[in-house]
Amino acid sequence: MDLMATQITPEMTVASVVDRWPDTARLFARYGLSCASCAIGKTETIGQAAAGHGAGRVKLDELISDLNRFAESGKLPEGLPPANAAPSLGAKGVPRGMAEQKGIKHVIAVMSGKGGVGKSLVAGLLAVGLKRRGFRVGVLDGDITGPSIPRMFGVKEKPMSPDQKNLLPPKSRGGIPIMSMNLILPSEEEAVIWRGPMVSGAIRQFFTDVLWGELDYLIVDLPPGTSDAPLTVMQALPVDGVVLVTTPQALATMVVTKAVKLVKQLGGDIIGVVENMAYVRTPDGKELEVFGPSQGLKLVIAANAPLMAKIPIDPEIAHDADNGDIESYTSSEFDDLVDNFLKRAPMKEPPKQN
Numbered sequence: 286m287d288l289m290a291t292q293i294t295p296e297m298t299v300a301s302v303v304d305r306w307p308d309t310a311r312l313f314a315r316y317g318l319s320c321a322s323c324a325i326g327k328t329e330t331i332g333q334a335a336a337g338h339g340a341g342r343v344k345l346d347e348l349i350s351d352l353n354r355f356a357e358s359g360k361l362p363e364g365l366p367p368a369n370a371a372p373s374l375g376a377k378g379v380p381r382g383m384a385e386q387k388g389i390k391h392v393i394a395v396m397s398g399k400g401g402v403g404k405s406l407v408a409g410l411l412a413v414g415l416k417r418r419g420f421r422v423g424v425l426d427g428d429i430t431g432p433s434i435p436r437m438f439g440v441k442e443k444p445m446s447p448d449q450k451n452l453l454p455p456k457s458r459g460g461i462p463i464m465s466m467n468l469i470l471p472s473e474e475e476a477v478i479w480r481g482p483m484v485s486g487a488i489r490q491f492f493t494d495v496l497w498g499e500l501d502y503l504i505v506d507l508p509p510g511t512s513d514a515p516l517t518v519m520q521a522l523p524v525d526g527v528v529l530v531t532t533p534q535a536l537a538t539m540v541v542t543k544a545v546k547l548v549k550q551l552g553g554d555i556i557g558v559v560e561n562m563a564y565v566r567t568p569d570g571k572e573l574e575v576f577g578p579s580q581g582l583k584l585v586i587a588a589n590a591p592l593m594a595k596i597p598i599d600p601e602i603a604h605d606a607d608n609g610d611i612e613s614y615t616s617s618e619f620d621d622l623v624d625n626f627l628k629r630a631p632m633k634e635p636p637k638q639n
């Protein structure tokens with residue numbers, strides 16, 4: 286994306302600007318235009334929004350120059366509201382303020398610089414491992430275009446709405462509540478046309494309007510990449526920590542550096558990194574590094590966070606993940622992942638009884 290070539294003008298719609306640079310929602314919010322990330326701003330230009338909201342006190346020139354400064358430098362001015370303070374779209378189109386769920390103690394986002402490295406798998410494994418250790422855990426599929434999470438847990442049921450307002454998430458066989466756009470939309474293709482503000486509103490509702498009950502950890506599977514999609518989700522939810530997943534191959538392409546930068550930009554905390562598909566174990570016990578040598582150390586330096594696990598390419602993982610049977614997977618690397626997560630995770634209370 287060529288940021289330098291961009292000029293934001295008062296004639297552009299609020300939605301188009303927020304869609305392209307989700308962080309500008311925070312700038313708009315500072316100018317009293319807190320509808321920036323919801324559907325209200327969809328057709329309104331920045332000029333119209335400035336005239337019609339914020340009691341007419343919005344200084345359009347300053348707003349435009351702040352927006353352009355951000356588009357050029359990628360830096361937000363100091364003292365803005367936190368990343369997740371952008372307003373949400375309530376059930377009746379009312380901006381609701383920061384997404385909140387008192388029953389959920391910690392939100393953990395699983396992220397990767399690029400697609401297909403096993404992010405959904407790590408999100409699923411973390412949830413399964415934490416559940417096995419007695420923690421109360423749920424999984425929110427933030428990748429609205431992909432079916433990975435429901436498929437991995439073998440969940441096909443639609444969420445129920447006992448009160449016509451909130452949604453009761455279906456549970457996996459092992460009792461993990463799961464929420465995914467894939468369980469709601471009639472076809473997978475429909476999600477593809479969704480735009481940033483709509484995704485952000487939907488994800489926030491997955492958080493606030495879903496009857497998660499009491500959870501120690503809500504694991505969020507973010508969309509792939511370092512573009513607007515994961516950013517939109519990160520901003521919609523009060524994320525406490527990020528787990529970064531990569532492969533030895535991916536490190537070489539700088540995607541990890543980009544992902545680290547993105548998390549930092551959002552003021553997030555990287556709890557740890559996972560090197561997936563690190564090697565294949567041959568029948569005679571050798572470890573074959575098919576994607577090149579392990580980049581564990583470089584990874585730790587790039588992310589300034591510990592390596593939580595090196596997961597091998599394991600046909601059993603692929604089989605279990607593709608057949609809705611992830612909850613029956615066991616391996617020593619999987620145990621490492623959960624042990625190390627708990628060492629650094631934002632909560633160290635003893636496990637709760639379900």
Ligand SMILES: Nc1ncnc2c1ncn2[C@@H]1O[C@H](COP(=O)(O)OP(=O)(O)OP(=O)(O)O)[C@@H](O)[C@H]1O
Nearest residue numbers: 400401402403404405406509597598599602603606
């Ligand atoms: N360590 C592994 N061993 C074997 N198969 C694996 C391993 N990790 C992931 N897979 C398989 O690779 C595929 C991609 O994994 P996954 O869907 O978790 O990646 P992702 O990063 O979430 O992808 P996307 O970017 O599409 O969301 C899946 O079919 C999964 O079962």
Ligand SMILES: [Mg+2]
Nearest residue numbers: 404405431433
């Ligand atoms: Mg995925």
